[in-house]
Amino acid sequence: SIGMLVISFLTYNSLKQINVKYHHTHKIARQTSYLKSMLIGGLLFNSSSGVVFMYPNSKKAIKSMKQGVDKVSTFADKLKQCDIKLYKNMSNEYAAFKDYALKLYDKVQSGNKLEQKELKKRLKLWRELKFKVLDIIKVQKGLKQKAKKKFDRLLSNTISQTVIVLAAIVFIIVVLLLLFSKSVVKALELINKQVSDILNSNSLETRINSSGKDELSATANTIDKILDVAQAAADRAKEQALNAEEKMLEAQ
Numbered sequence: 001s002i003g004m005l006v007i008s009f010l011t012y013n014s015l016k017q018i019n020v021k022y023h024h025t026h027k028i029a030r031q032t033s034y035l036k037s038m039l040i041g042g043l044l045f046n047s048s049s050g051v052v053f054m055y056p057n058s059k060k061a062i063k064s065m066k067q068g069v070d071k072v073s074t075f076a077d078k079l080k081q082c083d084i085k086l087y088k089n090m091s092n093e094y095a096a097f098k099d100y101a102l103k104l105y106d107k108v109q110s111g112n113k114l115e116q117k118e119l120k121k122r123l124k125l126w127r128e129l130k131f132k133v134l135d136i137i138k139v140q141k142g143l144k145q146k147a148k149k150k151f152d153r154l155l156s157n158t159i160s161q162t163v164i165v166l167a168a169i170v171f172i173i174v175v176l177l178l179l180f181s182k183s184v185v186k187a188l189e190l191i192n193k194q195v196s197d198i199l200n201s202n203s204l205e206t207r208i209n210s211s212g213k214d215e216l217s218a219t220a221n222t223i224d225k226i227l228d229v230a231q232a233a234a235d236r237a238k239e240q241a242l243n244a245e246e247k248m249l250e251a252q
Contacts, residue, residue, distance in 0.1 A: 028144045031086060034079040035137050038094075039130060041071025045101055046126055053114045062108050069101045089136055093129040100125050191220050 045068025051061035076094050080087040104118060197206065210220035 025144065025148055027082065028140055031079060031082055032137055032140045032144065034075040034082065035133050035140070037075040038072050038079075039133055041068045041073075041075065042097070042126055042130060044068035044071065046123065049101075049104060049108075049114065049119065049122060052108050053116075053119055056108065056113045062105070065101075065105050065108065069098065069105060072101075073098060086136065090129065090132045093125075093132045097125045097129040191223070194220075 045065055048061045048064035048068060051058055052065060055061065072094070076087070076098075100122060104114060104122060108114060191210075194206075207224045209224065210217040212220075
């Protein structure tokens with residue numbers, strides 16, 4: 001029972017730490033996913049705005065511009081909810097790109113054509129956001145690898161710790177069983193010797209007189225009771241024999 005309590009306690013603490021490390025690793029992976037989705041949205045906007053510049057009446061390209069901006073905005077908001085500090089690292093570049101992208105979309109939506117200088121500014125703002133996001137992803141990748149190594153190490157240590165504790169408990173149980181078996185053997189040898197002494201002495205007056213409370217002591221006490229009964233029977237037999245001998249003498 002004590003061994004199980006020890007294992008349960010150690011396992012609980014280890015699982016608690018594993019859970020923390022797992023959520024930390026999962027959070028980093030989620031953040032990286034949001035950042036990559038922002039890049040995809042930005043690329044969609046850039047490519048579709050280039051198409052609109054060449055084909056101003058392309059409704060599909062105009063729609064893709066809006067989808068690209070919306071994708072960038074959606075995952076930027078998710079990143080903000082997940083980690084405000086990480087979001088602030090690219091908030092300026094993101095805000096500048098988003099505002100200008102929406103401005104270009106509103107312009108083409110109103111039927112106006114994009115100008116070459118607007119595309120250049122769009123590209124400049126996009127590159128600033130893209131490189132900022134890529135730098136953050138690089139850092140996040142390093143953090144993810146470190147977190148994964150810590151998670152794997154903690155998991156391995158937990159397994160090793162559990163195996164060691166189990167081995168120690170089994171060892172203790174085996175030792176206790178050996179010690180107990182030795183004590184049982186010694187007790188049995190003692191009872192056997194005392195019984196042999198009683199039989200060899202041809203006397204039923206000797207007793208084992210065990211004072212213990214275990215099963216072997218109970219067995220010894222039972223033997224003493226048998227000897228009590230045997231002695232009483234022997235005493236009665238002697239008494240009857242004496243009475244018979246007295247009657248024979250009187251008859252003579």
